[in-house]
Amino acid sequence: MELSRSQSSLTQRLLSMAVLGLLALVAAVVFWQQGRYDPASWGWGGAAGGGAGMLADLAVPGLTPLGPGEGFTPATLSDKIDGKAELYLAAGFESMAARRYALAGRPAAWLELMLYRMKDSRAAYSVFSNQRRTGAQDSGLAPNAYTTSNALYLAQGPYYLEAVASLPEPALKQGLTQAAQALLAKLPAAPSAAPGEAGLFPAQGMKAGSVVLLAKDAFGMAGLNEIFIATYPQGGGELMAFLARRADPATAQEQAAAYAAFLKDNGGAPQPAPAGLPGANLVEVFGAWELFWAQGPYLAGVRGSEDRAATEALAQRLRQALEKAQP
Amino acid sequence: MDRRRFLLRAGKAGLGVAAIGALGWWAHDGQGPSANIGQAEGVKLPSFAVKGTEKRLAVIKSSHRVPALRAGLEALGGIGAFVGAGHKVVIKVNAAFATPPALGATSNPELVAELVRLCLKVGARQVVVTDNPINDPASCFELSGIGPAARAAGAEVVLPHPGAFRPYTLPGGRLIKDWPLMYGPLAGADRLIGLAPVKDHHRSQASVTMKNWYGLLGGRRNVFHQDINGIISELGRMVAPSLVIADGVATLAHNGPTGGSLEDLRPTDTLILGTDQVAVDSVAVGLLGLKPAQVAWLGLAAQAGVGTTDYESLNPTKVELG
Numbered sequence: 001m002e003l004s005r006s007q008s009s010l011t012q013r014l015l016s017m018a019v020l021g022l023l024a025l026v027a028a029v030v031f032w033q034q035g036r037y038d039p040a041s042w043g044w045g046g047a048a049g050g051g052a053g054m055l056a057d058l059a060v061p062g063l064t065p066l067g068p069g070e071g072f073t074p075a076t077l078s079d080k081i082d083g084k085a086e087l088y089l090a091a092g093f094e095s096m097a098a099r100r101y102a103l104a105g106r107p108a109a110w111l112e113l114m115l116y117r118m119k120d121s122r123a124a125y126s127v128f129s130n131q132r133r134t135g136a137q138d139s140g141l142a143p144n145a146y147t148t149s150n151a152l153y154l155a156q157g158p159y160y161l162e163a164v165a166s167l168p169e170p171a172l173k174q175g176l177t178q179a180a181q182a183l184l185a186k187l188p189a190a191p192s193a194a195p196g197e198a199g200l201f202p203a204q205g206m207k208a209g210s211v212v213l214l215a216k217d218a219f220g221m222a223g224l225n226e227i228f229i230a231t232y233p234q235g236g237g238e239l240m241a242f243l244a245r246r247a248d249p250a251t252a253q254e255q256a257a258a259y260a261a262f263l264k265d266n267g268g269a270p271q272p273a274p275a276g277l278p279g280a281n282l283v284e285v286f287g288a289w290e291l292f293w294a295q296g297p298y299l300a301g302v303r304g305s306e307d308r309a310a311t312e313a314l315a316q317r318l319r320q321a322l323e324k325a326q327p
Numbered sequence: 328m329d330r331r332r333f334l335l336r337a338g339k340a341g342l343g344v345a346a347i348g349a350l351g352w353w354a355h356d357g358q359g360p361s362a363n364i365g366q367a368e369g370v371k372l373p374s375f376a377v378k379g380t381e382k383r384l385a386v387i388k389s390s391h392r393v394p395a396l397r398a399g400l401e402a403l404g405g406i407g408a409f410v411g412a413g414h415k416v417v418i419k420v421n422a423a424f425a426t427p428p429a430l431g432a433t434s435n436p437e438l439v440a441e442l443v444r445l446c447l448k449v450g451a452r453q454v455v456v457t458d459n460p461i462n463d464p465a466s467c468f469e470l471s472g473i474g475p476a477a478r479a480a481g482a483e484v485v486l487p488h489p490g491a492f493r494p495y496t497l498p499g500g501r502l503i504k505d506w507p508l509m510y511g512p513l514a515g516a517d518r519l520i521g522l523a524p525v526k527d528h529h530r531s532q533a534s535v536t537m538k539n540w541y542g543l544l545g546g547r548r549n550v551f552h553q554d555i556n557g558i559i560s561e562l563g564r565m566v567a568p569s570l571v572i573a574d575g576v577a578t579l580a581h582n583g584p585t586g587g588s589l590e591d592l593r594p595t596d597t598l599i600l601g602t603d604q605v606a607v608d609s610v611a612v613g614l615l616g617l618k619p620a621q622v623a624w625l626g627l628a629a630q631a632g633v634g635t636t637d638y639e640s641l642n643p644t645k646v647e648l649g
Contacts, residue, residue, distance in 0.1 A: 031354060078549035081585045082423060082461045083530035086552060108427075110470075131582050133590040148588040150429075164587045166427035166470075 054186050055097045055115055060179045062103065062171070066110065069099030080114075091126040091215035092119030094158075101175065109167055111175050115183065116160040122195045122226070126213040128155035136209070141180055146209070152176040157188035197245045197298070200325050201230040202317040207238075218242070219303070221262045224255065227299075234310045241318050242292075244299045252294035256281060259299075263290055274312050277319065291315045295322050369494040370510045374567035375519035376602065377409055384601035384641045386610055389648035392438045392576050395598040399572070400445065402644035403600055409569050412450030414517040418442060418482070419568075421523045421539050422458040422473050424585055425466040431579040431592045433467070434522050436476035438574055442522060443480035457512040458542040459487040485512040492545045495565075502554060503561050507545035518569040521604070525575035525595070525611045527583030530555040532622050533615050534584050535608040536571035537563040537633075560627035563604055563634070573599040573611040580615060605634025606641055 055069050070080070074093055078085040085093075094117045102110040118124040128144055131153070136146035145154035150168040154161045163179055165172035198211045210231035218227035232239040246252040260281045264270060268283040268290065280293035281301075289311045292301025300322060302315045385402035389395040400406045410416055420434035428436050439456060446454045456477040460467035464486040468474030474484050485491075491511030497503040513519065523539035530552055531538060540562035541548065551558035575597040579586045586592065595614040601607040605628050609619040619625045619636035629636045 027350075078552065079461055082549075083528050083534075083552055083555065084583070084585050085549070087529050133581070133588050135590055148590045151588040153588075162587055164426075164430075167429070168589060 054183060055099045055113060058099070058113070058179065058182055060101050060175055060182065063101035063111070063175045063179075064104055066100040066102050069097060072096040072098070087130060088116060088118070088127055090217075092123035093117075094119055101179070103171055103175070109165075109169060109172055111163060111165040111172050111179070113179055113183075114162040114164075116162075118158045118160060120158050121155075122213060123215065124155040124158050124160045125195050125198075126215040127160050128153065129212040130214070132209055132212070139177070139180070141177070142184060145180070147173070147176070152180050154180060154184070156184060159183075159187050196228075197243050198228045198230075200243060200298075200321055201228070201241055202314075202321050204317075205232050207231040207233055219259075220266075221259060224259065224262075232314055234305065234307060234314075237305060237307070239302055239305045239307075239310060239314050241302050241314055242300065243318070243322075246297050246299060249294065249296050252297050252299045255299045256292060256294040259292060274315075276312065276316055280315070293319070295319060296326050298322055298326075369496060369505070370508065372495065372508070372510075372513070372565060375516065375569045376567045377518070377569050380404065380408055380569075380602050382603055382606075382641050384603060384606050384610075384638060384643035385599070385646065386643050387598045387600070387646045387648060388596055389598065390576060390594065390596045391648070392435055392574065392598065393441045394648055395576065396438060396441050396445075396572070396600075398646050398648055399598055399600040402646055403570070403602075406445045407449045409520070410446045410449050410451050410518055412452075414446075414451045415453045415455065415515055416446045416451045416518045416520065417455045417457060417512055417516045418446075418477075419519065419521045419539060419542065420456055420458050420473055420477075421534075421542065422464075422467045422471050423461045423542060425460075425462045425470040426585070426587075427470060428472045429589065430586050431524055431577050432526065432584060432586050433471040434473055434524060435574055435576070436472035438572075439473050439482075439522060440476040440480035442520065442572070443477055443482040446520075447481050451518075454482040455485050455512050455516070456482045457485040457487075457509070459509045459545060460542065487545065497561055497565050500561050500564070502551060502558050503544075503565060506548075509543050509545055513543075519566065521566070521568050521571040523571070523573060524579060525573050525597075525614050526579040526586070527581055527591075527615055529583065531559060531624060532617060533608070533612045535573050535611040536568075536604050537608055537624070537628060539571075540566045556623040556627055559624035560631055560633070563624075563628040564631050566604075568602075568604065570600065570602055571604045571607050573607050575599060575611055575614040578614045601641075601643075603634035603638075603641060605629050605636055606638040606643075609636040609638045610643070 072080050073095055074089060077088060077096060096114060096116045098112060098114045100110050100112045133148050136148055139145040139147045139152060142154050142156050150165045152163040161183060163176045165176055212229050214227045216225050218224045227242050227244045229240050229242045263283045263285055268285040271282040271284055273280045273282055280291055283290045288304055288306050289308050290303045291311050300318055302311045305311050383403045385399045387395040387399045420439055422433050424432045426432045443454045468484055477484050487509055491509050492507035493510040494505050495508035496505055521536045521539050523536045526534040528534040538559050575595045577592045578595040579591055580593040581591040597614055599607050599610045605625060609625055612619060612622050625636050
């Protein structure tokens with residue numbers, strides 16, 4: 001059935017005009033906003049998270065806050081840390097709060113707290129482990145916390161703290177510890193030193209504190225994400241073991257095949273699998289060995305050493321560790 | 328519905344769709360957004376290179392910056408070869424972060440002060456020390472120690488302000504188009520000297536003198552991090568400096584460009600000075616354990632004719648001060 005213009009009711013016509021008016025309004029707003037385009041804000045989300053509140057309330061004995069502090073979002077993080085922002089953004093950054101405190105009467109003696117809120121504890125562990133300083137001392141404050149001569153770093157739950165002093169002075173180091181303790185009291189408890197599959201690496205011979213979570217594009221391969229690595233000193237060099245739990249065995253198999261193809265595309269020469277590791281991929285890359293495989297839902301391997309025998313021996317141990325984990 | 332009415336309505340609907348499409352086409356901005364800084368007139372950046380000083384390079388081994396600077400300038404022909412009486416000299420430092428000088432994330436204040444003094448000593452009428460830092464400018468210049476040191480040595484410290492920026496387009500550039508350039512401190516300058524620390528950089532592997540020109544850009548320049556190698560090579564094309572100095576006396580070897588821990592630094596006892604910024608940076612990346620061929624932006628800059636990565640071809644003067 002159809003209605004001619006004369007048959008349309010007044011209500012229908014008013015309703016039609018209202019809909020058309022609304023569409024015209026939407027078009028006008030879009031046009032107006034386009035003229036005021038701000039590349040700084042377009043397409044970026046995020047707002048200051050809970051971290052800002054934690055630092056806003058934080059008092060450190062013997063130290064005076066220098067101002068109210070600052071907050072940073074994914075859109076503005078690079079305003080604070082420039083190119084290093086990419087490390088955090090790739091891992092799952094949500095917000096960061098920063099605040100400085102100075103020793104009373106000594107403006108040159110100050111410390112800065114930078115509290116990063118990441119998407120989860122794995123993301124926090126990733127940025128913590130990627131930046132672990134050599135020669136760091138265990139702080140004893142938390143499973144993932146260490147000090148250097150002028151700084152303190154820790155990861156707990158979805159938070160990562162960088163506390164940096166302007167000078168390597170005892171009074172400031174004490175301030176770093178006190179600030180960290182005050183913050184830890186507010187942060188969620190952390191049950192273990194490293195999340196998830198990191199605990200599956202063979203403990204014997206592993207370099208202390210060497211477990212790192214690579215959040216994105218590990219070993220230069222796009223899409224090879226969420227990979228744990230651990231270092232094993234071997235003779236004068238080092239072996240690197242790697243491990244990742246995938247959603248299911250098929251995904252682990254696919255990634256092993258993709259990594260083999262990636263290595264081949266980059267000059268790698270595939271070799272027959274070692275007798276003790278059937279089904280594994282062995283690839284020689286410019287004199288160094290890459291040995292990796294899928295085992296249940298795990299993608300695992302050993303890489304980067306010119307010592308083939310040592311590579312195979314560590315691979316055997318890693319395979320056995322995974323068998324124990326998922327009999 | 329009869330055929331005539333159907334065709335009439337279909338025609339109207341088609342016209343409506345066409346009108347909306349035409350409106351969208353008309354409103355579409357094919358060029359995309361620029362870093363709009365109002366109606367300011369665009370500028371051209373002159374060359375600050377000094378004729379007759381091309382391809383000079385000096386590598387000074389020393390753990391002390393001030394004597395290394397003096398020896399390096401001497402090796403290049405003396406500060407007088409670059410700065411003369413009545414000159415306005417701009418020193419572009421790296422004051423990117425509000426961090427103490429000991430962390431090595433910013434230009435060393437002692438080095439800045441000595442360079443200012445040397446310029447004034449040979450008759451410069453004005454020495455300007457400037458940067459557009461990543462963090463709050465006033466805090467950066469004060470906490471890095473650069474501001475107080477430069478002022479004490481007789482320089483004018485110029486912080487960024489809205490009036491200092493003018494639109495700039497790099498001729499033939501792909502990234503730097505109609506972008507705000509901190510031109511204010513450069514206006515009327517006779518000489519431009521870049522002074523940067525040697526640093527590890529999470530995105531670009533290394534940050535030295537060419538990356539230091541990033542601090543002349545304004546706007547939301549972090550968008551350039553998505554093409555970090557491209558932007559550094561364009562920065563090298565953008566600026567033809569009188570002289571660049573890379574401070575590798577202590578190199579920020581880890582967790583750059585911010586660092587944070589003193590353990591991120593490594594003593595490398597090297598100051599590099601030259602008029603070829605690609606050559607200077609090529610020497611500098613060696614302090615980070617890199618070869619020039621491993622650093623993409625060096626290759627791009629060399630391809631663009633900014634300078635050479637084969638720094639030995641310049642017969643650098645090498646001095647060991649002990």
